[in-house]
Amino acid sequence: MTGTLQASSGAPYARILGVGGYRPRRVVDNAEICTMIDSTDEWIRTRSGIVERRWAAPDETVAMMAGEAARKAIQRSGVEAGQIDCVIVSTVSHLHQTPAVAPLIAYDVGAASAAAFDISAACAGFCYATAMADAMIRSGAATYVLAIGVERLSDLTDRSDRGTAFIFADGAGAAVIGPSDVPAIGPVVWGSDGEKAPTIYQTQGWDEVVGPHGEAREGEPRFPTLRMAGRDVFKWASYTVAEKAREALQRSGIAPEELDAFIPHQANDRITTAMTRTLGLPDDVVVGRDIVHQGNTSAASIPLAIEALYEEGAVRSGQTALIIGFGAGLVYAGQVVVLP
Ligand SMILES: CC(C)(COP(=O)(O)OP(=O)(O)OC[C@H]1O[C@@H](n2cnc3c(N)ncnc32)[C@H](O)[C@@H]1OP(=O)(O)O)[C@@H](O)C(=O)NCCC(=O)NCCS
Known part of the structure; x- marks a missing residue:
């Protein structure tokens, strides 16, 4: 060569x-x-x-x-x-x-x-x-x-x-x-814990509803749905993921009192409150609570919550926000971003 x-x-x-x-x-x-x-x-x-x-x-x-x-x-x-x-x-x-x-x-x-x-x-x-x-x-x-x-x-x-x-x-x-030209997306802190996969899961695979060659399955095959061990997920999010959020904030170099907004995945408003406490965020940090009117929309929840905060006039362009998502896998990822 x-x-x-x-x-x-x-x-x-x-x-x-x-x-x-x-x-x-x-x-x-x-x-x-x-x-x-x-x-x-x-x-x-x-x-x-x-x-x-x-x-x-x-x-x-x-x-x-x-x-x-x-x-x-x-x-x-x-x-x-x-x-x-x-x-x-x-x-x-x-x-x-x-x-x-x-x-x-x-x-x-x-x-x-x-x-x-x-x-x-x-x-x-x-x-x-x-x-x-x-x-x-x-x-x-x-x-x-x-x-x-x-x-x-x-x-x-x-x-x-x-x-x-x-x-x-x-x-x-x-x-x-x-x-x-300037840093506007901080280092990501992300990971997974497959051992906890059974805490949020789909009831059955598509191949358990109908066989790969169209053969009928025994019993009464039902369309797969999601199930959740709510209390276990709640604890994992409120403790483990909250620590990951703290790490993402630390790695970004932004101090809690310098942060403008905290916009976590909208899983449960009590989880958001627990995380806010763990992070030691001052009262004037804007917190995304779009779940109140939107429920848990999984991957859509953070950008929807960002948009809602703009519409309320609670955040503006150039401010810093800590975002963190977490869910089935279990998986998580968080970073500090500058809002557009
Ligand atoms: C689902 C969730 C709201 C349930 O709240 P919880 O406080 O953990 O509730 P529990 O399942 O421990 O049940 C507590 C009591 O409420 C009852 N209960 C459960 N579901 C209920 C419902 N929908 N309505 C009324 N009562 C209910 C239970 O029977 C139990 O009653 P008991 O104390 O008499 O036995 C909560 O666990 C949660 O939000 N978990 C995380 C969910 C999440 O974030 N998922 C997405 C991750 S991406």
Whole structure:
């Protein structure tokens, strides 16, 4: 071999340039949930913080919701759709193994030739995608990345299950991430704990519903749904993940009193409160509590919560926010970002 192989090199840093969300039209309040499970509005509010959530209609597909959120994010970013050269979609509720939904969304929003793929990192998905986008932009593998979290968890929720029926919801959130001259996405702290996989799981594989060659299965095959050992997940998130959030903050070099906002995955408002306490955040740090009106939308929850804080006028461009996602796997990822 004689030639010298060239390696790519990219921008010095990356930053989030624009965020957008899509919230399904139909609002489902706790009273409606209580027609499906033995519960009360008061129990749901005090145990989870949730007052209402949104469930998608048939036309509000994973691709449709993601496309709407992405168009908003692109418009706010000031980037032309055609400049986007990579689309990462985090979802666990696109019910087709292949093709991935990302190429469809890339085509839909006008980034038709972008590299496009799905990732499966459950409720940590948006932070996983942000970490990947940051690394790709700095390595030169991409210049503008569209990172999307989108879920139709209502399709995977057993409406008679007391442990999950009131929590899971639908929606999409997107961010355009591009080059920056100054640091605007801090070091990611991420990891997994597969030993705890059974704490959030799908009741059965698709091959247990119907055989790979269409053969019927014994018994009464049911559409798979999600189950959760709520108390175990609650403890893991409130202690272990809260420590990871602290590590992400420390590694960013931002002190708790310098942070402007804390926007964790919207899993349960009590988890958010426990994390805020562990982090020792001053009272004037803005805390994302979009779960109250949105439920737990998994990979979509962080960008949706960011968008909600802008709409409330609670945050503004240039402020710092600690984001952290955590969920089925178990997996987690967190980093400090400068808000677009
Ligand atoms: C699901 C969750 C709200 C349940 O709250 P909890 O305080 O742990 O509740 P428990 O399951 O321990 O049950 C406590 C009591 O409430 C009852 N209960 C459970 N579900 C109920 C419901 N939907 N409505 C009313 N009562 C309910 C239980 O029967 C139990 O009653 P008992 O004390 O008489 O035995 C909570 O565990 C949670 O949010 N966990 C984390 C979930 C999460 O973040 N998931 C996403 C991660 S990505």
